[in-house]
Amino acid sequence: MIGVALELFSRRSPDEVSIDEIASAAGISRPLVYHYFPGKLSLYEAALQRASDDLAARFVEPHEGPLGARLLRVMRRYFDFVEEHGPGFSALMRGGPAVGSSTTNALVDSVRQAAYVQILSHLGVTDPPARLELVVRSWISLAESTALIWLDGRRIPRRELESQLVNDLAALVAVSAAYDEEMAALLRSMVEDEPADGPFADLAGRLVALAS
């Protein structure tokens, strides 16, 4: 039943989905739904818990190969998730009566935290300096808003945005690194295993060409 509810909550705004409709789609009676879930919010929260676990699992990536390619694979899975749950993802992230409980806020924060922990682990950092924490956490919100803007009309190909977000993280680290030695050392370690034909080298080459 949670799977059926998640599918309905994903395809339309959760405000528009009724318990009757979920019972009908799951092929069970309305009283049986209420036996397990006292109201729509508790069923919504259970569905959101499943979606949150699913998304957090997609952030897990083997610690092998260049960092840029790892992050690009995660971004592809992130946009897969966003595409699968489009209307529900938008409704959740934009807030509203059906989705603004403290439980839903905590689930959204837990997914952000999972993304943050994964990125630090790939950077090999266990005790992040304040500037790194700021860059990574603010980039996560940049990735969320990029996905939301993409969903609103899909006017830019998602593949382009997946690559752009990888480059955006490198760019935000570089801006911080330009004024902080600790971040500069981190940037050097980030790019030292990048291949000469990889995305960061490509970006750097294009920026140099733009500047001249």
Added chain:
Amino acid sequence: MIGVALELFSRRSPDEVSIDEIASAAGISRPLVYHYFPGKLSLYEAALQRASDDLAARFVEPHEGPLGARLLRVMRRYFDFVEEHGPGFSALMRGGPAVGSSTTNALVDSVRQAAYVQILSHLGVTDPPARLELVVRSWISLAESTALIWLDGRRIPRRELESQLVNDLAALVAVSAAYDEEMAALLRSMVEDEPADGPFADLAGRLVALAS
């Protein structure tokens, strides 16, 4: 009374502020508060309307001089606002029972829209391409999360973050410009009036030094 309410809602989480306390601070009776506002939410919304108007007004900047310096002045006023309303700003942006009404969401969106419109006007763009809209709107969410992270412990000087956000916008435009001719033309027009000793030239010089 709205001014008194705004001050209380700004200094602590709105959940913790009572109508009694607002009445007492304003020197009026509790029934009189209820005469004008049927409940705490409507008073909160009136206070938030005032704060939103105040913040949107701080985004207005004369169309004179280099773009980077203009944006830096706006960022200083933005952090002034965030500092003045710290706990209330955090509670609002992180969501929660007292602050998640459709009216409060609409007010937050109206401030984001005001920021977006101001930035486009300074860029001299009336019909923004999709890639520019994405960069500007996602940068606005980056600025919000940067302010929220700053409020949570203030471990980085705000002056540094004000400059960093100006540089972040340039960096995000540059990443997009590296792969799109229309954005490249926009980037050129953005930087053509920048002084050789201005923030963008300083950033570019430091990044070139880092890369070598």
